[in-house]
Amino acid sequence: MKKFNRKDRLAAIMNILTEKTNHVFTYKYFTNMFETAKSSISEDIMMIKQLVETLELGKIVTIAGASGGVKFIPIISKKNAEFFLDDLSSKLIDENRIITGGFIYMSDILYSPDISYKIGRIFATKFWEENIDYVVTIETKGIPLATMTAKILDVPLVIIRKNLKITEGATVSINYISGSTKKIQTMFLTKRALKENSKVLIIDDFMKAGGTAKGIKDMMNEFNVEVVGTGVLINTPDPEEKLIDDYIALLNFKSINKSENKISITPNKSIF
Amino acid sequence: MKKFNRKDRLAAIMNILTEKTNHVFTYKYFTNMFETAKSSISEDIMMIKQLVETLELGKIVTIAGASGGVKFIPIISKKNAEFFLDDLSSKLIDENRIITGGFIYMSDILYSPDISYKIGRIFATKFWEENIDYVVTIETKGIPLATMTAKILDVPLVIIRKNLKITEGATVSINYISGSTKKIQTMFLTKRALKENSKVLIIDDFMKAGGTAKGIKDMMNEFNVEVVGTGVLINTPDPEEKLIDDYIALLNFKSINKSENKISITPNKSIF
Structure with a gap:
């Protein structure tokens, strides 16, 4: 040899x-x-x-x-994280991203493996010392971010479904009120997805009122696991009072001015 | 310095x-x-x-x-790929995976970053020379596999939705007949997801009749992009005639015997 x-x-x-x-x-x-x-x-x-x-x-x-x-x-330095989030903000405020209804198109950003890997690095930097057992997310847009975070932390990913699937076996369901639409919705998670007394990190793309995040937390209670952190890519200023308080957002959406075609998003410099 | x-x-x-x-x-x-x-x-x-x-x-x-x-x-050798697929098959034939309705529980496998990364390596080994521009999948279960494949190939991921989302802007929709349920379903993809004349690789978790894969191919036609390959983790022997013929499956599901609690799945040794 x-x-x-x-x-x-x-x-x-x-x-x-x-x-x-x-x-x-x-x-x-x-x-x-x-x-x-x-x-x-x-x-x-x-x-x-x-x-x-x-x-x-x-x-x-x-x-x-x-x-x-x-x-x-692969922890990321404060300087490199801020540089990356500044760059990401500047990509997101491009006026061509404004779509009918006053939304911002951001699927390309959320689904870019290069970007989601770097977002995963930031979440991993923040949470690797917590000895996390699972990364939990809810379908669909947050899945690539959660996949990368789980990959970097070397733990299984768990995906909560919004519709009942017959291929999942016995499931636990939770009703929750979506913060944005105020409608009652249901989320489902297969019973064998999580071991009791584990530590989980919740990852999602977006937080408005926090209704979904609150629903996921309630779901985690049903599984007797401990939520050691919640990370989202972007949050909104309105409503100021979220339904959960213990979370970090990497970017803060400020406003969208449709008449002037201006979007305002700023990096959260206080994450580290 | x-x-x-x-x-x-x-x-x-x-x-x-x-x-x-x-x-x-x-x-x-x-x-x-x-x-x-x-x-x-x-x-x-x-x-x-x-x-x-x-x-x-x-x-x-x-x-x-x-x-x-x-x-x-990170191409994988034929020997290592076969070793990995043998190991994966042995995990999947565990009788505890049989759930009501004769399905096999496999979300933990599909969502394990370690496993999905290795599956991504096999797809990348097969397709890296094709100069692929996008990896395309449909929500939900195939997303982690597609995310890893896209990451390894360093190209954007594109996720086709099963429901119309107002945050996606203008979308193209395709009706397709699900091979398993025989129901007419619709899939949606935002118009700005793909550039014309690109080359795409389709990745999904499961293929039965190929109705979904056919739907995705039709959708790709609408975007004037070329499908250079389709990769699925697992296929079924029935129906023998699939709606698409040009695809590779890493594992072949053979049968599930409910009375004896026996599952039969074999690695596809002819992929390389």
Whole structure:
């Protein structure tokens, strides 16, 4: 078998850690792969740790003990997060995005893997220390954001449905009042989706009054799991009083002036 | 500024290429980052290329010329793909997955970021040379698979809706007959989702008669885009004649025996 030298090992370890972030790889995994001593792998990891800090690529965490190892979390620096959110705001205020009814077209942004991955990095930076077991969202528009956040945190994604599906088996349902339409709606989640006493992070695209977020929280109560955080991409100023108070929004929608074709959206600079 | 040596550069370049796969990074990008000569970066890339091949981590592609550079595609080897699909089949035939009505519960599999990323790798391996512009899916269950495939291919994701949404602006709609329920249904896609003359890859979780896939193809015709491929995770043997013929399925559902609680699913070994 080919003998790998230090630069080979560093590059390969970096590939493996980057492909499966927030996942603990044991030192044994790498000593087997490269047929080398644990002390060499330890040194490799220390070099990677320093490099990752210098270049602000994320964070290397080493875990001591029998179940120990190393993981990489692609945390984003405050400076880079603000730069990204400034750029995202400037994309969203483009007047061509205004559609009939005074809405802003933003599906392309929500569905861009590049953008949703960066949004996922911001949520992961905020919540990775909470030892989250699941990322929970409700169909449809928030799913790509939630998928990326779950991928970065290396935990399962759970999708709450708005219609009852016969292919899901036994489900729990919750009625909730949509904050925007004031209509009573129902959400459904299959009983086997969540283990009791887990910790969940709720991710969604948009929050107006918080009716949907409140519904998801009530649903989580039925499953006896703890909501450790709620993250949304964008919120509105109106109504000022939301139905839930413990959430973070990355962007704040301010106003849309239809006569002047002007949209105002600002990044939330206080997230970190 | 810190001077980076070769092993630092190799590890950092590997991180950057792995985080944004199938994206062309120019040599200039790296010469600026490390303040080093193009010849050094060229040598770095050659070393990474060799390493990636030896360890079967994927494929490094270098593009010559003015718009040239380097990209990493996490293609999966035939051996690893088959190993993964064997493992996935064995998870899916667990008798506890049988739910009332003779369905198999598989949301946890479809929504696992680890699994959907690997499925995305298989689709990307199959289709990366087609220069795809968009990955297209229909809500809901296939969205995580399509998100990962789009992320790996570095192209936008497009989600067709099953209900008309006022926040999408002008939409195109198609009526189609669901192969399983034989009911007429409608799908909607916002007019600005796709540019004409693009190449699209359709990704979905499940195919029975192919009614939905046929509907999506008809929708793509309305947008004057070319469908270069259709990939589904799993198909059924019945009906044998599908409404579309040009697709690949990674797994073949065979049968479900309710009296004996036995499910039969086999990996499609002929995909590569």
